[in-house]
Amino acid sequence: MAHPSQLGFQDAASPVMEELLHFHDHALMIVFLISTLVLYIIVTMVVTKLTDKLILDSQEIEIIWTLLPAMILILIALPSLRILYLMDEINDPHLTIKAMGHQWYWSYEYTDYEDLGFDSYMIPTQDLTPGQFRLLEADHRMVIPVESPIRVLISADDVLHSWAVPCLGIKMDAVPGRLNQTAFITSRPGVFYGQCSEICGANHSFMPIVVEAVPLEHFENWSSMMLEDT
Amino acid sequence: MAGEEGAGQEKGFKLLGILDVQRTPCAKDAILHGAGGSVAAGMLFFLSTSRVRRTFDVGFAGFMLTTLGSWFYCRMNNAKLRVQQRVIQEGIRNKELNIYVPIILVPSLICHWAVLHLASLPAGTLKI
Numbered sequence A: 001m002a003h004p005s006q007l008g009f010q011d012a013a014s015p016v017m018e019e020l021l022h023f024h025d026h027a028l029m030i031v032f033l034i035s036t037l038v039l040y041i042i043v044t045m046v047v048t049k050l051t052d053k054l055i056l057d058s059q060e061i062e063i064i065w066t067l068l069p070a071m072i073l074i075l076i077a078l079p080s081l082r083i084l085y086l087m088d089e090i091n092d093p094h095l096t097i098k099a100m101g102h103q104w105y106w107s108y109e110y111t112d113y114e115d116l117g118f119d120s121y122m123i124p125t126q127d128l129t130p131g132q133f134r135l136l137e138a139d140h141r142m143v144i145p146v147e148s149p150i151r152v153l154i155s156a157d158d159v160l161h162s163w164a165v166p167c168l169g170i171k172m173d174a175v176p177g178r179l180n181q182t183a184f185i186t187s188r189p190g191v192f193y194g195q196c197s198e199i200c201g202a203n204h205s206f207m208p209i210v211v212e213a214v215p216l217e218h219f220e221n222w223s224s225m226m227l228e229d230t
Numbered sequence B: 001m002a003g004e005e006g007a008g009q010e011k012g013f014k015l016l017g018i019l020d021v022q023r024t025p026c027a028k029d030a031i032l033h034g035a036g037g038s039v040a041a042g043m044l045f046f047l048s049t050s051r052v053r054r055t056f057d058v059g060f061a062g063f064m065l066t067t068l069g070s071w072f073y074c075r076m077n078n079a080k081l082r083v084q085q086r087v088i089q090e091g092i093r094n095k096e097l098n099i100y101v102p103i104i105l106v107p108s109l110i111c112h113w114a115v116l117h118l119a120s121l122p123a124g125t126l127k128i
Helices: A015-047 A059-087 A216-229 B002-008 B027-049 B052-099 B108-119
Strands: A095-102 A105-110 A116-120 A142-145 A150-156 A161-165 A170-174 A180-184 A190-195 A208-214
Touching: A015 A059, A015 B027, A015 B052, A095 A142, A095 A161, A095 A170, A116 A216, A142 A216, A150 A161, A150 A170, A161 A190, A161 A208, A170 A180, A208 A216, B027 B052
Parallel strands: A095 A150, A142 A208
Antiparallel strands: A095 A105, A105 A116, A150 A180, A161 A170, A190 A208
């Protein structure tokens, strides 16, 4: 999860997010080098005494500053497109979960085998126990088995919402009357937090998403327990 | 909670306020190689031509090229290591499944889940 005054990405919990982090580092290095180049050119232009009022053209520099940006753009575009198509791959998911956005909570349905559904409300600040995170904890977590491909179908009941979990590299709009699909695999067990990412009313900031990735046996126990409770 | 996290994390050093050289893999090595390449290229040019202004330009060009070259070389090696790591992890996981045989007789959700999960394994993985 995020830590105070964090500027960068959270640690990745899925292979797609790892790829996004690596691409971000790649793009940032290119941005850094371009910024350094611009800074150097500015400093050179300010301190130079070499001025020539009669220069009309220069074919060499025109070629350089045409080809160089084109090459840089290709260098950025190729990994970017690779990740874009990688994110759209959905390889035989083991589990499909429906996430519905409401004002102002999420509901999850596991309907592959049995009818399991529950609501997930934010735990109010006054009800938090020591060690829990303010505005991030939910009473019921979306529990999934670790290292299994999961498909999430996202929609909304009333207004626009957005289901986002940063460390999994997921953000998908929840649109009323529309079913959006995304898929992911968690690389490690853990609890991953997200927040609604589309303005949806007064309590838009108070409907978090909590995904808990557990080993398969624990997932089986949890699902049996939830079915008994319902 | 915040104190524990703060104690465990170093404060990154950001060049130009954007590039965290401590936390970004390969960044520190690339910048250091770039600095070395810049000094080397500039010195060589100056010793051969004694042109001060152009030396700075050559030095800067040397910095850019060396940084880029070192960066891409390191990133390519890292990418190859990551692929190897995933192959090894997959191999270890399959080797563990050879030992553990999940015989689950509970009906409905768990049984269907087991069948689906086992069906996705490569042929010959399970030895019953």
